[in-house]
Amino acid sequence: MSSKERPGAGRLTTRGAATRARIVAAAALLVRRQGVAGTSLDDVMAATGTSKSQLYHYFANKDALIREVVKTQLAHVIAAQQPDLGEVSSWEGLQRWCDHVVAMTRATQGVGGCPLGSLVGELAEHSDSARHELAQSFAEWQSYLSTGLATMRDNGELSADADPAELALTVMSALQGGLLMAQTMRSARPLELAVNMALEHIRAYRRGPKQAQRRQP
Amino acid sequence: MSSKERPGAGRLTTRGAATRARIVAAAALLVRRQGVAGTSLDDVMAATGTSKSQLYHYFANKDALIREVVKTQLAHVIAAQQPDLGEVSSWEGLQRWCDHVVAMTRATQGVGGCPLGSLVGELAEHSDSARHELAQSFAEWQSYLSTGLATMRDNGELSADADPAELALTVMSALQGGLLMAQTMRSARPLELAVNMALEHIRAYRRGPKQAQRRQP
Incomplete structure (x- = not known):
């Protein structure tokens, strides 16, 4: 067929x-x-x-089924983080979303890890189409963040040199690493530390009186 | 037996x-x-x-063999990052180690991911002894970082309120997340962004004239 x-x-x-x-x-x-x-x-x-x-x-084939599994996991991840994930266009919204993911991980003690991230290790080297599906899924997830951050930049809350796409990718790395360590250690603490670092990183682009404080890379 | x-x-x-x-x-x-x-x-x-x-x-049994696989992967990871991993007790040393891991990932375009981190998704929920072995392996890897950061604190390069163990765990989360995203995207860019964020995070504890710049969490 x-x-x-x-x-x-x-x-x-x-x-x-x-x-x-x-x-x-x-x-x-x-x-x-x-x-x-x-x-x-x-x-x-x-x-x-x-x-x-x-x-x-x-x-x-199995590969096609696994790609659908990835899509389903993405849908679950996005749904589980609403409404906060859709409201990350302010400092308060970002903090609420971070608190949300930390609270979810505290409830599970990291068991299961990220429904998407935990598939990467096994899938990425075995099926290029599945790896591609994972990359697209992360990109879709990140788009909520980059859209919110772009709004903050347009509103003047972030400086003009803030790159919403790169910031969103950086936040996703912090989130994934924090979740991976949380899954390994059975503790929400690594995720909490990682998302605090990510928020601090975004704050380095805060516009206004504090802008002068931004450290150079 | x-x-x-x-x-x-x-x-x-x-x-x-x-x-x-x-x-x-x-x-x-x-x-x-x-x-x-x-x-x-x-x-x-x-x-x-x-x-x-x-x-x-x-x-x-298979579980015992897999635990030995984890130990072997740790030994490979540590060896591949020497001598830089053993010299993370100065700003220059930290930067060299970060440059080293980014260069390794640039060479592979993220293929294979972290030899330890890429096992977490599959192992953590299937064998508690393997998960424990992974947690111990990460802790051993982090100990190079926390030892270096403690030296920097004792030398007065980091402020007294810097917690070397928590900073090391935070750096490990950034590293793991960056490697996971690099493996998925076949690009070193996410790792580069993640380790830059981690270095910036450590710099927030820099002692001296710049200490006044440290943002409050």
């Missing part, structure tokens, strides 16, 4: 879309539990009670 | 130690390529030409 004939999520009947979503959700759970290499299509079929022909009706 | 009877690396003949090291090295390579779940003891036996009884002579 060519990719043209395979129905995308948007071209399915309600029942088909539900089956497809159920397969992706089960695969996501298995991947979180067993890793990508440890999750076979047979596992997914067993978990969802679907046949091989049903599975291949929706997904060309 | 009880753990008491199983020979540790220090109690082996030269030949035994070589065989054990060869098994660990092969397992490390397989894990990097196939992930932990995707690497079976059968794979390790096939790659090293060892029998099941030989393998179990050295390692109680």
